[in-house]
Amino acid sequence: MKAFSNLLSDLILTSSRNRKLSLLEQYFSSTPDPDRGYALAALTGSLIFKNIKASFFKDLIKEKQDEHLFDLSYDYVGDLAETISLLWDQEIGGNMPRLSSLFENLKKAKDDELKNHIINILNISTADQRWAFIKLFTGGLRIGVSSRLVKQALANYGNVDLEEIEKIWHGLHFPYTNLFSWLENKGSKPKISIYDIFHPMMLAHPLVMEKDLAAANPKDFVAEYKWDGIRVQIVSHSEGCRLYSRTGDEVSKSFPEIVKTIQGNFVLDGELLAGINNEPKTFNDLQQRLNKKAPSEKFIKKNPCFIKVYDVLFFNGDDLRDKTLIYRKKVLNSYFSTNRSPMFLSETIEFKDWNFLDKTRDISDKQIHEGVMIKLVSSPYIAGRPRGKWFKWKRNPKNVDAIIMYAQRGHGKRSSFYSDYTFGVFNREKELVPIGKAYSGFTDEELNRLDKFVRSKTINRFGPVREVEKTLVVEIAFDEMSLSNRHKSGIALRFPRFKRIRWDKPTNEVETLEQIRKSFL
Amino acid sequence: MISIDNKLYIKDIDTYIDPFFPVERAIITHGHADHARAGHKNVLCTPETSEIMKIRYGENCASSFQTIQYGHSVKIGKISVTLYPAAHILGSAQVLLETPKHRIVVTGDYKTILDRHLDPFEVVPCDLLITEATFGLPIFKFNKPEMEILRLLDNISKNRENTFLIGAYSLGKAQRIIWLLREAGFSDDIFVHGSMDKLCDFYQSKGVRLGTLRKATLDNKKDFKGKIIVAPPSALKDRWSRRFENITRCYASGWMQVKQRAKQSQIEIPLVISDHSDWNELTNTIKQTGAEKVWITHGREDALKYWCEKNGIQAEPLSLQHRDETSEL
Numbered sequence: 029m030k031a032f033s034n035l036l037s038d039l040i041l042t043s044s045r046n047r048k049l050s051l052l053e054q055y056f057s058s059t060p061d062p063d064r065g066y067a068l069a070a071l072t073g074s075l076i077f078k079n080i081k082a083s084f085f086k087d088l089i090k091e092k093q094d095e096h097l098f099d100l101s102y103d104y105v106g107d108l109a110e111t112i113s114l115l116w117d118q119e120i121g122g123n124m125p126r127l128s129s130l131f132e133n134l135k136k137a138k139d140d141e142l143k144n145h146i147i148n149i150l151n152i153s154t155a156d157q158r159w160a161f162i163k164l165f166t167g168g169l170r171i172g173v174s175s176r177l178v179k180q181a182l183a184n185y186g187n188v189d190l191e192e193i194e195k196i197w198h199g200l201h202f203p204y205t206n207l208f209s210w211l212e213n214k215g216s217k218p219k220i221s222i223y224d225i226f227h228p229m230m231l232a233h234p235l236v237m238e239k240d241l242a243a244a245n246p247k248d249f250v251a252e253y254k255w256d257g258i259r260v261q262i263v264s265h266s267e268g269c270r271l272y273s274r275t276g277d278e279v280s281k282s283f284p285e286i287v288k289t290i291q292g293n294f295v296l297d298g299e300l301l302a303g304i305n306n307e308p309k310t311f312n313d314l315q316q317r318l319n320k321k322a323p324s325e326k327f328i329k330k331n332p333c334f335i336k337v338y339d340v341l342f343f344n345g346d347d348l349r350d351k352t353l354i355y356r357k358k359v360l361n362s363y364f365s366t367n368r369s370p371m372f373l374s375e376t377i378e379f380k381d382w383n384f385l386d387k388t389r390d391i392s393d394k395q396i397h398e399g400v401m402i403k404l405v406s407s408p409y410i411a412g413r414p415r416g417k418w419f420k421w422k423r424n425p426k427n428v429d430a431i432i433m434y435a436q437r438g439h440g441k442r443s444s445f446y447s448d449y450t451f452g453v454f455n456r457e458k459e460l461v462p463i464g465k466a467y468s469g470f471t472d473e474e475l476n477r478l479d480k481f482v483r484s485k486t487i488n489r490f491g492p493v494r495e496v497e498k499t500l501v502v503e504i505a506f507d508e509m510s511l512s513n514r515h516k517s518g519i520a521l522r523f524p525r526f527k528r529i530r531w532d533k534p535t536n537e538v539e540t541l542e543q544i545r546k547s548f549l
Numbered sequence: 550m551i552s553i554d555n556k557l558y559i560k561d562i563d564t565y566i567d568p569f570f571p572v573e574r575a576i577i578t579h580g581h582a583d584h585a586r587a588g589h590k591n592v593l594c595t596p597e598t599s600e601i602m603k604i605r606y607g608e609n610c611a612s613s614f615q616t617i618q619y620g621h622s623v624k625i626g627k628i629s630v631t632l633y634p635a636a637h638i639l640g641s642a643q644v645l646l647e648t649p650k651h652r653i654v655v656t657g658d659y660k661t662i663l664d665r666h667l668d669p670f671e672v673v674p675c676d677l678l679i680t681e682a683t684f685g686l687p688i689f690k691f692n693k694p695e696m697e698i699l700r701l702l703d704n705i706s707k708n709r710e711n712t713f714l715i716g717a718y719s720l721g722k723a724q725r726i727i728w729l730l731r732e733a734g735f736s737d738d739i740f741v742h743g744s745m746d747k748l749c750d751f752y753q754s755k756g757v758r759l760g761t762l763r764k765a766t767l768d769n770k771k772d773f774k775g776k777i778i779v780a781p782p783s784a785l786k787d788r789w790s791r792r793f794e795n796i797t798r799c800y801a802s803g804w805m806q807v808k809q810r811a812k813q814s815q816i817e818i819p820l821v822i823s824d825h826s827d828w829n830e831l832t833n834t835i836k837q838t839g840a841e842k843v844w845i846t847h848g849r850e851d852a853l854k855y856w857c858e859k860n861g862i863q864a865e866p867l868s869l870q871h872r873d874e875t876s877e878l
Contacts, residue, residue: 040808041812041819093687094859097856110808114689159808
């Protein structure tokens with residue numbers, strides 16, 4: 029555990045990418061199996077321990093430390109593992125057992141022993157080890173290391189291509205002994221059936237026209253709508269069909285009627301949407317379905333879904349990922365020449381120049397698409413976000429002025445700053461009602477000034493939340509406004525973020541709730 | 550009763566403690582800029598503090614200085630004023646204001662752990678304690694500074710190609726770090742930023758052994774490999790630091806207790822060494838003074854106020870302006 033906690037401490041304090049990579053490589057080469065497998069799972073977010081979650085540790089510390097003092101401390105530190113590791117008052121200064129025995133013992137412990145067992149582990153070591161230990165259970169290490177970076181370190185360590193690791197990654201199993209033995213040239217490359225796994229998706233870059241495409245030939249690209257649903261991968265073969273979300277989580281159970289109907293031998297890439305007969309409804313409609321893990325037949329009938337397919341990775345056993353997009357589209361066209369409901373071919377947009385697409389992306393009659401996608405016809409299907417291949421060109425955002433009402437401190441690297449803001453507008457009764465919360469869109473400099481504003485204009489405190497003087501107007505950009513009975517204002521904004529801070533704008537010039545409802549709903 | 554207000558103004562004797570603006574009569578607890586300002590008429594402080602103020606602001610930074618040693622008193626009107634060691638930096642003092650019936654102690658900034666280059670902190674019993682609370686949260690529990698220095702030295706011995714740039718406040722912290730390094734047996738030349746060499750000379754003249762110090766100028770550029778440079782924290786991010794190659798940024802401060810904070814300031818080796826009291830020191834001192842009432846001047850006052858009230862002690866935050874955490878960084 030000491031080696032692992034040193035690794036985490038070093039990683040969090042290192043800003044250089046190369047230095048991070050070499051720290052990881054050093055760790056993998058100097059740590060035996062299966063401990064390094066545990067570490068790898070933790071670093072890539074796949075170490076899951078069912079019985080112990082963040083709330084377990086919160087309850088534990090509240091038995092030892094005054095609850096209010098804990099709240100104040102947590103609010104200040106902004107990281108649960110770190111707060112608890114610092115507040116823990118027992119310290120013998122020894123070392124925790126190695127990762128693998130630590131976890132095996134936890135697995136063996138009966139429910140009623142678990143608590144005492146963990147208290148003992150926390151007691152015997154240093155704050156740094158406690159911090160690393162608790163981080164293993166509280167989800168998201170937040171140490172500035174992405175899964176991709178960890179895989180890059182593995183690639184460097186084994187002197188193989190990152191793509192090779194990405195392609196087999198989802199078929200590998202904890203504690204990754206076969207992976208390490210391949211990387212160390214002691215064993216062969218792990219064999220994985222294409223139908224057993226999720227294949228990492230190809231992602232698009234947000235388009236900056238002047239930089240990315242102004243000089244490009246439109247003929248080299250195809251355009252499609254950017255659908256406002258969730259991205260899914262359809263993995264189907266003789267034994268059935270599975271759906272995966274963008275992050276590789278299986279979501280088949282939420283859409284039983286779809287996986288039941290799909291037949292064939294392929295891996296497809298598309299967008300899951302609410303609606304029927306290839307006519308999409310809004311993301312809000314889809315949300316109803318996403319909230320239900322195991323929907324009833326009645327519920328499914330009321331909230332039908334379908335899939336718009338735009339790419340194919342494997343077809344009848346052939347790996348098409350190295351073929352060009354135009355080739356893959358041909359395969360899709362011929363497959364969809366017959367009715368494949370609930371799957372439909374995602375239509376391409378005919379265009380001659382970028383101007384046409386620029387207009388198209390803003391046509392948003394029913395807000396069923398959120399812009400256009402522009403893809404290089406010669407692009408292979410590459411996992412991750414390769415440069416210069418796929419672009420997303422979102423609709424221009426809408427803007428609204430609102431008044432800052434509450435603020436809360438951020439987490440992770442923003443832990444000391446008041447960076448989460450609730451804003452609102454006046455309703456008919458001249459009452460200020462919240463319409464949303466935003467965390468982004470400001471520069472570091474602006475954040476400093478906002479933070480000062482919050483600290484000096486606080487009029488009330490509710491735990492970690494500060495109520496501020498209602499004097500500061502901000503211009504908020506958002507993608508979509510919809511009706512919502514969750515909020516007092518009756519509206520909800522999709523992806524709100526700061527556009528500008530109107531330090532000098534008087535609050536009485538802000539449009540009222542009635543006015544903004546009229547213009548956006 | 551002695552009457553003192555939330556700006557630390559003592560009405561009976563028309564005197565301020567650590568005022569931010571020029572006044573007729575001021576008592577100065579120590580030489581840091583957020584406590585000692587230039588332009589007062591009459592200043593009462595320790596001899597070391599008056600020397601520090603003259604080094605920083607010039608000989609004429611006050612019309613007149615009256616200095617008293619630790620443990621000595623002067624009488625102003627009906628009030629007797631005594632200065633006691635605060636063990637924050639050289640010359641730092643707590644102020645006892647005393648009448649036969651009433652005792653007020655203003656701690657200024659202080660720490661209570663033993664720091665052999667300074668006079669040890671003394672607990673001064675009082676009715677009203679006016680305390681700092683820079684690190685007034687129970688997460689702040691500082692390790693022995695010697696351990697932090699060993700961690701640094703270990704790192705230096707493993708990375709002889711790097712230059713170790715330590716951010717430390719020019720007055721007090723910088724000298725303490727250098728002194729701790731010398732106590733740990735580090736005998737290499739240490740390079741210092743131009744803003745602190747006079748203050749280092751001053752510490753040496755008071756018998757604090759800092760060894761051979763050299764200026765971190767470009768003429769010495771080739772000599773920095775595997776060496777330590779001490780500079781004020783602001784210089785860490787400044788253009789000034791770009792002249793050195795292979796820098797490892799270190800920072801000596803109590804704030805470094807929180808990893809996320811160290812990460813925010815892009816510090817690779819955080820040294821948790823503070824000249825302020827940690828949570829246990831603050832709460833123990835409050836108990837030991839026997840104060841019935843506590844005023845909290847600056848820092849994380851919420852938690853300390855809560856702790857006081859839970860322990861049956863009245864507490865009020867003063868929220869003195871100009872003294873927030875950024876002034877410490």
